[in-house]
Amino acid sequence: MGDFFVDRQTLVDLQLLDEGQRGVFSCFNQTITYGGEDVLRDMFQSPLTDRAQLEERAGTIRFLMDNVEELRFDKTTVDFVDYYLKRPDRPKSFSVFNGVCSVVKHFFSPTEAYYAKRRGVTEAFDVLLFIKQLCETYEDGSSIPLVARLNELLDEFTEHPLVSGYLNSSGSTVGRYSVERIDFVFRKQLYKTSLALLETLYLLDAYYAVARASRTMELTFPEFREDESITFEGVYHPLLSEPVPNDLALDTHRRVSxxxxANMSGKSTLMKAIGVAVYLAHLGFPVPARQMKTCVLSGLITTINLADSIHAGYSHFYHEVKRVKLVAEQIVQSDRLLVIFDELFRGTNVKDAHDSSLRVVQAFTALNKGFFIISTHIVEVAQALDANRQVVFSYLPTRMEAGRPVFDYRLRAGVTDDRIGLWILENEGVFKLLGGH
Incomplete structure (x- = not known):
């Protein structure tokens, strides 16, 4: 399979990234270092479609969740090592004479560059000691590619006798002359290895952030299956403090939900919850659901919080049409696309919305590919689709208690014609303000 398709509208609909507000990314961003945050953000924006890669990533996160209670390394130390390794004054060669001259020179006239070198060497050893301790503590993690990579890079350092000597005598001070020698090792002889170790540490930081957040939020790992289906048990929205879990299932026999x-019954929240869970699953992350089983999908397109496009000159309805066209273009190329439409064609009159919604849903069911979750206020569309075996009908109920609507946000089988728009207008006192009764 190719790249997982997702567009900017979908990212915004699902609040996946932090753009001026708290999003799903912020739930997982418990990284220690700036480099770790950069790696996590890149990971978060690159969903996968390769099952082996997904399961490898999930295996790494699961190992960290199950085995590493706390990852302890100093942010300031790692940040300085990054700065030290990437300084432009890297040594080109080393000799005993030049080393001694540098020691004498900087003993009497220390410079900022020498300070950075000496501190960089010391703190690079602190990082190496941390990784050495981590690898020794979790020897049973050698089957995890990330841990195996750390071990491999550490071995390259310990093959150098000077580095190995200091690692085996942890806590010993690095003398001035040794600073010159080891600086040449770190930033010349083993420079690529040093950078690779730093990048792998950032990757560890990013993975552990996901593991820690998943453990705190009690998320579960999705199960990827070969059969073409998506099943959720107890799916919920991770940004809600008291979410209500729901179940939903689609397969080759019933491709449209x-x-x-009514308004405020929870349709948009449920659809966002499903979209977020699908997206996280294709990052290899745990998901907010009691259980999720899915085939590997090729993309996700949502249309939930759609606005008029003033700059492009689009009306709301025309923007909706463009979204449907995008789906049509993408589904030609892909057999396993998940499409979510909240209140399809709300930007036009009721007659057009009815006719357009009906035709589009009928076209979706005739494709015999992809999965579709569609909500609407227009109950007549559901009635017209009643005989279509590809469609599964569900509703979120509203009941009136003491003249007020009450919602339980639990999905049920069937169709509802609940409407509370008039009640909202009356409750807000709109008609009284207008002089009505």
Whole structure:
């Protein structure tokens, strides 16, 4: 399979990235270092479609969740090592004479560059000692590619007798002359290895952030299956403090989930929860659900919080049409696309919305590929689709208690014609302000 398709509208709909507000990314961003945060952000923006890669990533996160209670390394130390290794004044050669001359010169006239070198060497050893201790503590993690890579890079350092000597006598002070020698090792002889170790440490930081967040939020790992289906048990939205879990299932026999319900009944939140879970699953992350089983999908397109495009000159309805066209273009290229439409064609009159929604859903069911979750206020569309065996009908109920609507946000089988728009207008006192009754 190729790249996982997701567009900017979908990222915004699902609040996946932090753009001026708290998003899903912030739930996982418990990284220690700036480099770790950069790696996590890159990971977060690059969903996968290769099952082996997904399972490898999930295996790494699971190992960290199950075995590493706390990852302890100093942010300031790692940041300085990054600065030290990437300084432009890297040594080109080393000799005993030049080393001694540098020691004498900087003993009497220390410079900022010498300070950076000496501190960099010392703190690079602190990082190496941390990794050495980590690898020794979790020897049973050698089957995990990330841990195996750390061991491999550490071995390259310990093959150098000077480095190995200091690692085996941890805590010993690095003398001035040794600083010159070891600086040449770190920033010349083993420079690529040093950078690789730093990048692998950032990767560890990013993975552990996901593991720690997943453990705190009690997320579960999805199960990837070969059969073409998506099943959720107890899926919920991770940004809610008291979410209500729901179940939903689609397969080759029922590719369209058609959801009805009044305003505020929870349709948008449920659809966002499903979209977030699907996206996280394709990052190889645990998901907010009691259980999730899915085939590997090729993309995700949502249309939930769609605005008019003033700069492009699009009306809301035309923007909706462009979204449907995008789906049509993508599904030609892909057999396993998940499409989510909340209130399809809300930007036009009821007659057009009814006719357009009906035709589009009928076209979706005739494709015999992809999965679709669609919500609407127009109950008549559901009635017209009643005989279509590809559609599963669900609703989120509303009941009135003491003249007020009450929602339990639990999905049920069937169709509802609940409407509370008039109640909202009356409750807000709109008609009284207008002089009505």
């Amino acid at each position: 058609f959801i009805t319900g």
